[in-house]
Every structure is written in C-alpha cells, then in structure tokens.
Amino acid sequence: MIVTRIPPSPTGHLHIGTARTALFNYLLAKQNGGKMLFRSEDTDKARSTKEFEQEIIDGLHWLGLTWDNEGEIVRQSERVSIYKEYLLKLIDDGNAYISKEESKTVLGTMVEVIRLKNPNKKITFNDLVRGDITFDTTELGDVVIARNIDDALYHFTVVVDDYLMGVTHVMRGEDHISNTPRQILIQEALGIERPIYAHLPLILASDRSKMSKRHGAVALKEYREMGYTKEAIINFLALLGWNPGTDRELFTLPELIENFSVDHIHKNGAVFDIKKFNWFNREYLKKYSDDEFIKYLALEEVELPYCFNPNSEEFSRVLPLIKERVHTRKEAIDEIKAGEYDFAFITPTDYETDLLKWKNDDSVKTALPRLKQALTLLENADFSSMENIKSALWLYAEEVGKGELLWPLRVALSGKERSPDPFTIAFVIGRVETLKRIKNACDKIGE
RNA sequence: GGCCCCAUCGUCUAACGGCUAGGACAGCAGGUUUUCAUCCUGCAAAUCGGAGUUCGAUUCUCCGUGGGGUCACCA
Numbered sequence: 340m341i342v343t344r345i346p347p348s349p350t351g352h353l354h355i356g357t358a359r360t361a362l363f364n365y366l367l368a369k370q371n372g373g374k375m376l377f378r379s380e381d382t383d384k385a386r387s388t389k390e391f392e393q394e395i396i397d398g399l400h401w402l403g404l405t406w407d408n409e410g411e412i413v414r415q416s417e418r419v420s421i422y423k424e425y426l427l428k429l430i431d432d433g434n435a436y437i438s439k440e441e442s443k444t445v446l447g448t449m450v451e452v453i454r455l456k457n458p459n460k461k462i463t464f465n466d467l468v469r470g471d472i473t474f475d476t477t478e479l480g481d482v483v484i485a486r487n488i489d490d491a492l493y494h495f496t497v498v499v500d501d502y503l504m505g506v507t508h509v510m511r512g513e514d515h516i517s518n519t520p521r522q523i524l525i526q527e528a529l530g531i532e533r534p535i536y537a538h539l540p541l542i543l544a545s546d547r548s549k550m551s552k553r554h555g556a557v558a559l560k561e562y563r564e565m566g567y568t569k570e571a572i573i574n575f576l577a578l579l580g581w582n583p584g585t586d587r588e589l590f591t592l593p594e595l596i597e598n599f600s601v602d603h604i605h606k607n608g609a610v611f612d613i614k615k616f617n618w619f620n621r622e623y624l625k626k627y628s629d630d631e632f633i634k635y636l637a638l639e640e641v642e643l644p645y646c647f648n649p650n651s652e653e654f655s656r657v658l659p660l661i662k663e664r665v666h667t668r669k670e671a672i673d674e675i676k677a678g679e680y681d682f683a684f685i686t687p688t689d690y691e692t693d694l695l696k697w698k699n700d701d702s703v704k705t706a707l708p709r710l711k712q713a714l715t716l717l718e719n720a721d722f723s724s725m726e727n728i729k730s731a732l733w734l735y736a737e738e739v740g741k742g743e744l745l746w747p748l749r750v751a752l753s754g755k756e757r758s759p760d761p762f763t764i765a766f767v768i769g770r771v772e773t774l775k776r777i778k779n780a781c782d783k784i785g786e
Numbered sequence: 787g788g789c790c791c792c793a794u795c796g797u798c799u800a801a802c803g804g805c806u807a808g809g810a811c812a813g814c815a816g817g818u819u820u821u822c823a824u825c826c827u828g829c830a831a832a833u834c835g836g837a838g839u840u841c842g843a844u845u846c847u848c849c850g851u852g853g854g855g856u857c858a859c860c861a
Contacts, residue, residue: 517856586809612797615811742820757822761801
C-alpha cells in the first residue's frame with residue numbers, strides 16, 4: 340500500500356507551495372487506495388509555534404485535504420526519546436560519533452554535536468519524475484545529525500519518522516533534491532529501506548525565482564482572505580506542474596483523484612500566474628447560487644457605503660451583476676466600497692448635466708424629448724422583468740437611434756459614465772425610482 | 787563558485803521520431819443592444835543555439851548557452 344506524508348514545519352504560515360505538495364501527496368495516496376500521513380516537524384524549537392501548526396492544519400482542512408492519522412498529531416518535538424534510541428544505535432555501530440567542537444550558533448562555547456560517518460560514496464536514487472539522479476556524497480563531509488543526543492536535526496528525524504510511520508513515497512518540492520543523498524546516507528547507516536522519491540517542480544514567481552514573501556502573497560491565508568475559493572485554489576494548484584494529458588482544465592478534488600497520474604508531472608518550474616488564478620476563481624464563482632454568493636461575500640464583515648443596504652429588495656437584484664463582474668471577493672468589496680453599485684440604492688443627482696449628452700449630439704438639449712418619450716413609455720410598462728422593460732423601449736430606441744436614447748437614459752439612471760445598461764438598472768430600482776430619475780434628468784437639462 | 791535539476795507562444799501546458807506544433811489564461815481586433823462588464827468570433831504569439839543519430843527530429847545523444855535549486859549546529 341502506498342503511504343505518503345505531508346510534514347510541514349510550523350515555523351510560518353501555510354505556504355502555497357506546501358498546500359500544493361499536500362495536494363499531490365493526497366492525490367497520489369487516494370488514487371491508489373493508500374494513506375496520507377501528517378507530521379509536524381517542529382524540531383526547531385526557537386521558530387516553531389503551536390499557532391502556526393494549527394493554522395497549517397486548519398488551512399489544509401479548509402482545502403478539503405485530510406489525512407489518515409487525524410486526531411493524534413505526530414510532533415517531532417515529542418519524539419526525542421525515539422530519535423535518541425536511533426542516535427545511540429548509530430553511535431554504537433560506529434556509524435556516527437560525538438564531535439567536540441566550537442558552537443556555530445553560540446560563538447566561543449564548546450558543544451558536542453553528533454556527526455554521521457560519511458562513507459564518501461556515490462549515491463544514485465531513482466526519482467519518479469526525473470529518473471536517476473547521482474550525487475557524490477564526499478562533498479557533504481560528516482553531516483551533523485544532532486545538536487546533541489536529545490536534539491536530533493531535520494535530516495535525521497525525517498528519515499527515522501518516515502521509516503517508523505511506514506512511508507513508502509516521499510513526494511516533496513524540488514528544493515529537497517540535494518537533501519536526498521544525505522538522507523539516504525542516514526538510511527543506509529541505520530540499515531533501513533529507502534522510500535520512493537518524487538520531486539515536484541517549484542512554484543515560481545513571475546521573475547522565475549522561488550516564490551517568496553518579497554514577491555507578494557505566499558501564504559494560503561492571504562489568498563483565502565482575498566476571496567479565492569478552495570475549489571479554485573485546488574484546481575489552479577493541481578495544474579501547476581501537472582496536466583491531465585488532455586485539454587481539460589476544470590477539476591474538482593474528487594475528479595483530480597480520478598485523473599491524477601505521476602507521469603504527467605512536469606519537470607520544469609511553474610510560474611504562479613495570478614491572471615489565470617483569477618480566471619479559475621471566476622469559473623467557480625459562476626457556479627455559486629445567489630445564496631452561496633451572499634454567504635461568500637460576507638458583507639456583514641465589511642464597512643459599506645452608507646446607502647448600500649444588503650437587506651433590501653434592490654440588493655437581491657444587483658447581486659447577479661456583482662457576481663458577473665468580479666473575480667474575487669476582494670474585487671467585489673473594493674467595487675462596492677468605491678460606490679460602483681450605489682445606483683441601486685440612491686438617486687444620483689450630482690452628475691454633470693453634460694454627461695447626458697450623446698456623443699453624436701451637438702447639445703444636451705437634444706436628449707430632452709427622447710427622455711420625455713421614455714418617460715411616457717415607461718409609465719405604464721411592465722416592470723416585472725428586465726426583458727419587459729426593454730421591450731417597452733426597444734421600438735422607440737431603434738426609431739430614434741439606440742445610442743441617442745440609451746446613453747442619456749443610462750446616465751439618467753446611474754449618474755455615471757460607466758454602468759450596467761439602462762434596462763438592468765431600471766429593473767433593479769423599480770418603476771417609481773426609474774421615473775423619478777428620468778424626471779430629474781429632464782429638469783437638469785431644462786434649467 | 788562546487789554540486790544537482792530544468793529548457794515548446796508573455797504564462798500554464800499538449801504533441802511519449804512522422805498531419806499547417808494543439809488548447810487555456812493574458813493581449814489585440816471585430817461583433818452582440820449605447821458606456822463598463824459579460825458573451826461570441828477572429829488575430830497575433832513558441833520548439834534557446836550548434837553538432838550528431840535517423841528517410842525524418844519539439845521528441846534520442848553530446849557540447850554550448852540560459853534559468854532555477856542547493857551548499858546550516860533551519861526545515
């Protein structure tokens with residue numbers, strides 16, 4: 340049975356790259372009826388925190404990624420006696436030794452670190468995505484595997500834990516390739532079996548270097564806060580370094596389990612393209628019902644323009660407009676705050692009269708009779724749907740010229756240079772308000 | 787710099803020796819009901835270079851170039 344693992348180090352926020360590594364390990368395990376295990380690599384006591392650990396677990400769970408050892412968190416900080424046992428064994432066997440030397444961290448003090456006796460040999464391992472990789476371990480020297488007998492270091496704990504937890508497949512970022520030979524050295528010294536390795540291509544920033552804080556957002560949390568949905572994140576991440584072998588791009592998590600395959604993992608690093616990410620997010624937003632979208636927007640957490648009323652009739656009618664226009668929640672909130680949708684709630688009055696002038700007209704006065712005609716047509720029109728409002732005006736619009744009527748009408752209703760079309764706005768605000776705004780516009784021109 | 791990995795449109799990628807190198811995102815142009823958005827249609831856009839192997843190379847080999855990763859008593 341395939342056993343994979345996701346061993347984050349709780350020394351920072353859940354990195355987007357860690358999320359992808361978790362996803363791929365999850366996919367590999369689930370596809371083969373295997374297991375994925377979680378382990379908290381908190382051997383760095385100075386930098387590890389329980390808060391980060393919790394955030395990482397929550398983030399992974401939010402994405403829908405679960406593991407098969409849920410409930411009992413395996414923490415390396417709680418396994419010192421286990422490591423000690425194996426460290427002792429190594430020393431007893433003569434494969435490691437205690438070395439008295441000057442501390443590298445606290446200068447001037449002497450410490451007793453434990454070093455692995457390096458056999459100075461060539462190591463070749465097979466990588467599932469890259470094939471055979473060979474290193475000469477001579478250049479590694481005698482690797483330090485523990486600060487002291489009670490304080491084992493990463494390379495050692497990883498090897499011991501993967502062995503003890505029955506991990507069969509180690510799938511991780513490409514940045515670990517050069518760590519692999521020293522870990523194999525430790526395995527060989529311990530006399531334990533070598534797992535199967537697979538190194539994933541890195542997620543790159545737009546300058547093609549490893550994605551890091553200086554490039555902007557790297558924490559899953561940040562993308563979550565901007566309103567990227569878990570479906571979009573999973574889908575986008577899956578396609579960064581992997582492809583289904585077909586033109587298909589939209590996949591849910593269960594569909595990924597079905598279609599995933601290690602031999603379609605790419606070797607090259609993949610640039611994290613926010614534009615494509617936005618596209619994915621919109622694709623999933625489109626699938627939301629109005630209720631789901633309202634929940635998603637969570638407007639109760641936001642300070643809205645004073646006129647903006649999310650409990651109103653008008654709001655339920657602008658909602659589809661918002662959904663149609665934005666890629667993320669952040670975009671939606673920004674637009675709402677900028678007053679893009681205020682036309683639904685408040686009568687526009689402070690716009691320039693000249694804005695009502697259609698580009699082909701010489702004077703704004705020309706628009707007056709058209710607006711008046713629209714007024715009479717709308718007085719008895721059926722406002723129950725956008726289509727009906729449109730048909731009430733359409734014949735006249737074609738007769739007098741579409742832009743000639745529709746432009747001043749739209750401005751009268753929105754007060755803006757850019758907005759949804761006049762039929763949509765009329766439907767959103769209703770008959771009374773529509774007539775009122777057109778009259779206002781007529782008055783403006785009349786003055 | 788040593789070691790290791792990698793190399794197809796701007797970006798994500800398809801084509802596992804053989805159609806005009808395909809798709810998607812982004813871009814641009816046009817259209818659908820006036821503006822913004824949506825939607826539709828179209829356009830532009832790539833095999834890093836050089837040698838080989840082969841009837842034939844994006845694909846295989848070598849060299850070069852370029853990019854990246856890693857060189858901790860971090861993980």
